[in-house]
Amino acid sequence: AQTVTQSQPEMSVQEAETVTLSCTYDTSENNYYLFWYKQPPSRQMILVIRQEAYKQQNATENRFSVNFQKAAKSFSLKISDSQLGDTAMYFCAFMKLSWSSGDKLTFGTGTRLAVRP
Amino acid sequence: NAGVTQTPKFQVLKTGQSMTLQCAQDMNHNSMYWYRQDPGMGLRLIYYSASEGTTDKGEVPNGYNVSRLNKREFSLRLESAAPSQTSVYFCASSGWTGDSGANVLTFGAGSRLTVL
Numbered sequence: 121a122q123t124v125t126q127s128q129p130e131m132s133v134q135e136a137e138t139v140t141l142s143c144t145y146d147t148s149e150n151n152y153y154l155f156w157y158k159q160p161p162s163r164q165m166i167l168v169i170r171q172e173a174y175k176q177q178n179a180t181e182n183r184f185s186v187n188f189q190k191a192a193k194s195f196s197l198k199i200s201d202s203q204l205g206d207t208a209m210y211f212c213a214f215m216k217l218s219w220s221s222g223d224k225l226t227f228g229t230g231t232r233l234a235v236r237p
Numbered sequence: 238n239a240g241v242t243q244t245p246k247f248q249v250l251k252t253g254q255s256m257t258l259q260c261a262q263d264m265n266h267n268s269m270y271w272y273r274q275d276p277g278m279g280l281r282l283i284y285y286s287a288s289e290g291t292t293d294k295g296e297v298p299n300g301y302n303v304s305r306l307n308k309r310e311f312s313l314r315l316e317s318a319a320p321s322q323t324s325v326y327f328c329a330s331s332g333w334t335g336d337s338g339a340n341v342l343t344f345g346a347g348s349r350l351t352v353l
Contacts, residue, residue: 163347222285222293226282227281
Protein backbone atom coordinates (compact mmCIF):
# COMPACT_ATOMS: atom_id res chain seq x y z
CA ALA A 121 0.00 0.00 0.00
CA GLN A 122 1.06 3.53 -0.68
CA THR A 123 1.29 6.29 1.90
CA VAL A 124 1.56 10.03 1.39
CA THR A 125 2.88 12.32 4.12
CA GLN A 126 2.49 16.07 4.36
CA SER A 127 4.37 17.17 7.44
CA GLN A 128 3.28 20.82 7.42
CA PRO A 129 -0.32 21.14 8.67
CA GLU A 130 -0.31 24.92 8.23
CA MET A 131 1.80 27.48 6.45
CA SER A 132 1.66 31.20 5.90
CA VAL A 133 3.23 33.41 3.24
CA GLN A 134 3.24 37.10 2.41
CA GLU A 135 1.54 38.10 -0.82
CA ALA A 136 3.99 38.16 -3.78
CA GLU A 137 6.50 35.91 -2.01
CA THR A 138 7.38 32.28 -2.67
CA VAL A 139 6.37 29.30 -0.58
CA THR A 140 7.20 25.60 -0.78
CA LEU A 141 4.90 22.84 0.45
CA SER A 142 6.45 19.47 1.25
CA CYS A 143 5.25 15.99 0.41
CA THR A 144 6.88 12.60 0.76
CA TYR A 145 5.48 9.25 -0.24
CA ASP A 146 6.24 5.60 0.18
CA THR A 147 5.73 3.03 -2.56
CA SER A 148 7.32 -0.02 -4.09
CA GLU A 149 5.88 0.86 -7.50
CA ASN A 150 8.06 2.15 -10.31
CA ASN A 151 5.32 3.58 -12.55
CA TYR A 152 3.08 6.10 -10.91
CA TYR A 153 1.85 9.68 -10.96
CA LEU A 154 1.86 12.44 -8.40
CA PHE A 155 -0.56 15.33 -8.07
CA TRP A 156 -1.17 18.48 -6.12
CA TYR A 157 -4.80 19.45 -5.57
CA LYS A 158 -6.06 22.73 -4.17
CA GLN A 159 -9.20 22.99 -2.05
CA PRO A 160 -10.33 26.59 -1.45
CA PRO A 161 -13.04 27.45 1.10
CA SER A 162 -15.64 26.60 -1.57
CA ARG A 163 -14.64 22.95 -0.96
CA GLN A 164 -14.11 22.25 -4.67
CA MET A 165 -11.11 20.02 -5.45
CA ILE A 166 -9.01 21.67 -8.14
CA LEU A 167 -6.04 20.06 -9.89
CA VAL A 168 -2.96 22.25 -9.61
CA ILE A 169 -0.23 20.17 -11.23
CA ARG A 170 0.69 16.58 -12.04
CA GLN A 171 3.95 14.71 -12.53
CA GLU A 172 4.62 11.41 -14.26
CA ALA A 173 7.24 9.41 -12.38
CA TYR A 174 9.02 8.35 -15.59
CA LYS A 175 9.67 11.99 -16.49
CA GLN A 176 12.81 13.49 -15.01
CA GLN A 177 11.79 17.04 -15.89
CA ASN A 178 9.86 18.80 -13.16
CA ALA A 179 6.34 19.87 -14.09
CA THR A 180 5.46 23.56 -14.24
CA GLU A 181 2.10 25.32 -14.54
CA ASN A 182 2.43 29.11 -14.55
CA ARG A 183 3.32 30.13 -10.96
CA PHE A 184 3.27 26.53 -9.73
CA SER A 185 6.18 24.15 -10.05
CA VAL A 186 7.29 20.94 -8.43
CA ASN A 187 10.58 19.51 -7.24
CA PHE A 188 10.30 15.79 -7.90
CA GLN A 189 13.05 13.67 -6.34
CA LYS A 190 12.20 10.07 -7.24
CA ALA A 191 15.00 8.42 -5.28
CA ALA A 192 14.12 10.37 -2.17
CA LYS A 193 10.38 9.90 -2.80
CA SER A 194 9.82 13.59 -2.40
CA PHE A 195 7.39 15.81 -4.32
CA SER A 196 7.29 19.43 -3.16
CA LEU A 197 5.16 22.24 -4.59
CA LYS A 198 6.55 25.73 -5.07
CA ILE A 199 4.16 28.64 -5.44
CA SER A 200 5.81 31.77 -6.79
CA ASP A 201 4.39 35.30 -6.53
CA SER A 202 1.75 34.14 -4.05
CA GLN A 203 -1.69 35.65 -4.47
CA LEU A 204 -4.59 35.99 -2.05
CA GLY A 205 -6.52 33.52 -4.18
CA ASP A 206 -3.92 30.86 -3.39
CA THR A 207 -5.27 30.66 0.16
CA ALA A 208 -6.53 27.08 0.38
CA MET A 209 -5.87 23.58 1.62
CA TYR A 210 -3.34 21.79 -0.59
CA PHE A 211 -3.31 18.02 -0.95
CA CYS A 212 -0.54 15.88 -2.34
CA ALA A 213 -1.77 12.67 -3.97
CA PHE A 214 -0.32 9.46 -5.42
CA MET A 215 -1.73 7.33 -8.23
CA LYS A 216 -0.41 3.90 -9.18
CA LEU A 217 -0.38 3.17 -12.90
CA SER A 218 -3.04 0.58 -13.59
CA TRP A 219 -4.83 -0.40 -16.78
CA SER A 220 -7.63 -2.33 -15.11
CA SER A 221 -8.39 -1.04 -11.65
CA GLY A 222 -9.17 2.61 -12.21
CA ASP A 223 -7.20 5.69 -11.27
CA LYS A 224 -7.32 5.57 -7.50
CA LEU A 225 -5.73 8.44 -5.63
CA THR A 226 -4.08 8.17 -2.21
CA PHE A 227 -4.08 11.55 -0.50
CA GLY A 228 -1.92 13.15 2.14
CA THR A 229 -3.52 14.91 5.09
CA GLY A 230 -3.14 18.35 3.55
CA THR A 231 -1.39 21.65 4.22
CA ARG A 232 -3.47 24.72 4.95
CA LEU A 233 -1.88 27.73 3.25
CA ALA A 234 -2.75 31.29 4.21
CA VAL A 235 -1.57 34.15 2.00
CA ARG A 236 -1.26 37.40 3.98
CA PRO A 237 -1.94 40.75 2.27
CA ASN B 238 -20.58 20.71 -19.43
CA ALA B 239 -21.64 20.18 -15.83
CA GLY B 240 -18.80 17.73 -15.06
CA VAL B 241 -19.58 15.76 -11.90
CA THR B 242 -22.85 16.51 -10.14
CA GLN B 243 -23.64 15.10 -6.71
CA THR B 244 -26.76 15.48 -4.61
CA PRO B 245 -27.70 16.44 -2.01
CA LYS B 246 -25.17 19.10 -0.99
CA PHE B 247 -26.20 18.97 2.65
CA GLN B 248 -28.05 16.36 4.69
CA VAL B 249 -28.75 15.80 8.38
CA LEU B 250 -29.69 12.31 9.49
CA LYS B 251 -30.50 10.62 12.74
CA THR B 252 -28.60 7.54 13.82
CA GLY B 253 -30.04 4.48 12.11
CA GLN B 254 -31.62 6.29 9.19
CA SER B 255 -30.69 5.43 5.64
CA MET B 256 -29.90 7.63 2.70
CA THR B 257 -28.38 7.57 -0.77
CA LEU B 258 -25.92 10.05 -2.22
CA GLN B 259 -26.32 10.42 -5.95
CA CYS B 260 -23.53 11.15 -8.43
CA ALA B 261 -23.64 11.67 -12.17
CA GLN B 262 -20.96 12.62 -14.69
CA ASP B 263 -21.39 13.80 -18.26
CA MET B 264 -17.80 13.34 -19.49
CA ASN B 265 -18.20 9.74 -20.70
CA HIS B 266 -15.66 8.62 -18.10
CA ASN B 267 -15.24 4.92 -17.41
CA SER B 268 -14.22 5.12 -13.75
CA MET B 269 -16.00 6.64 -10.78
CA TYR B 270 -15.15 6.99 -7.10
CA TRP B 271 -16.52 7.90 -3.71
CA TYR B 272 -14.24 9.56 -1.14
CA ARG B 273 -14.85 10.90 2.33
CA GLN B 274 -13.01 13.84 3.84
CA ASP B 275 -12.53 14.19 7.58
CA PRO B 276 -10.56 16.89 9.40
CA GLY B 277 -6.88 16.07 9.59
CA MET B 278 -7.23 12.91 7.49
CA GLY B 279 -7.34 14.06 3.89
CA LEU B 280 -9.58 12.20 1.46
CA ARG B 281 -10.02 8.46 1.82
CA LEU B 282 -11.44 6.14 -0.81
CA ILE B 283 -14.68 4.38 0.13
CA TYR B 284 -15.59 2.52 -3.07
CA TYR B 285 -14.76 2.78 -6.71
CA SER B 286 -16.00 1.51 -10.03
CA ALA B 287 -13.24 1.03 -12.58
CA SER B 288 -15.77 0.46 -15.36
CA GLU B 289 -19.49 0.06 -15.83
CA GLY B 290 -20.66 -3.15 -14.18
CA THR B 291 -17.84 -3.39 -11.63
CA THR B 292 -17.41 -2.05 -8.11
CA ASP B 293 -14.65 -2.57 -5.56
CA LYS B 294 -13.91 -1.64 -2.00
CA GLY B 295 -11.51 1.13 -1.17
CA GLU B 296 -9.78 1.96 2.07
CA VAL B 297 -12.87 2.59 4.26
CA PRO B 298 -15.88 0.63 2.86
CA ASN B 299 -17.55 -0.49 6.10
CA GLY B 300 -21.07 0.83 6.52
CA TYR B 301 -21.51 1.75 2.85
CA ASN B 302 -22.84 0.18 -0.33
CA VAL B 303 -22.57 1.42 -3.89
CA SER B 304 -24.35 0.93 -7.18
CA ARG B 305 -23.00 1.70 -10.63
CA LEU B 306 -26.37 2.25 -12.22
CA ASN B 307 -24.97 2.93 -15.70
CA LYS B 308 -21.89 4.58 -17.15
CA ARG B 309 -22.99 8.02 -15.93
CA GLU B 310 -24.25 7.30 -12.42
CA PHE B 311 -22.64 5.96 -9.25
CA SER B 312 -24.57 6.10 -5.99
CA LEU B 313 -23.42 5.65 -2.38
CA ARG B 314 -25.84 4.26 0.20
CA LEU B 315 -25.71 4.40 3.96
CA GLU B 316 -28.07 1.67 5.20
CA SER B 317 -27.97 2.57 8.89
CA ALA B 318 -26.19 5.85 9.47
CA ALA B 319 -23.83 6.25 12.43
CA PRO B 320 -22.26 9.41 13.90
CA SER B 321 -18.87 8.15 12.67
CA GLN B 322 -20.15 8.67 9.13
CA THR B 323 -20.45 12.40 9.66
CA SER B 324 -18.19 13.69 6.92
CA VAL B 325 -17.92 15.47 3.60
CA TYR B 326 -18.37 13.06 0.71
CA PHE B 327 -16.88 13.57 -2.73
CA CYS B 328 -17.73 11.78 -5.93
CA ALA B 329 -15.17 11.79 -8.73
CA SER B 330 -14.73 10.35 -12.19
CA SER B 331 -11.79 9.71 -14.52
CA GLY B 332 -11.26 8.60 -18.09
CA TRP B 333 -8.94 8.71 -21.05
CA THR B 334 -7.93 12.29 -21.76
CA GLY B 335 -6.21 11.62 -25.05
CA ASP B 336 -2.73 12.55 -23.92
CA SER B 337 0.05 10.37 -22.64
CA GLY B 338 -0.25 11.46 -19.04
CA ALA B 339 -2.26 10.16 -16.17
CA ASN B 340 -6.02 10.18 -16.23
CA VAL B 341 -7.06 13.08 -14.05
CA LEU B 342 -9.88 12.82 -11.55
CA THR B 343 -12.65 15.38 -11.78
CA PHE B 344 -14.43 15.93 -8.49
CA GLY B 345 -17.95 16.94 -7.61
CA ALA B 346 -18.64 19.82 -5.25
CA GLY B 347 -19.02 17.60 -2.19
CA SER B 348 -21.88 16.63 0.10
CA ARG B 349 -21.80 17.46 3.78
CA LEU B 350 -23.50 14.78 5.84
CA THR B 351 -24.19 15.09 9.55
CA VAL B 352 -25.42 12.12 11.56
CA LEU B 353 -26.87 12.97 14.96
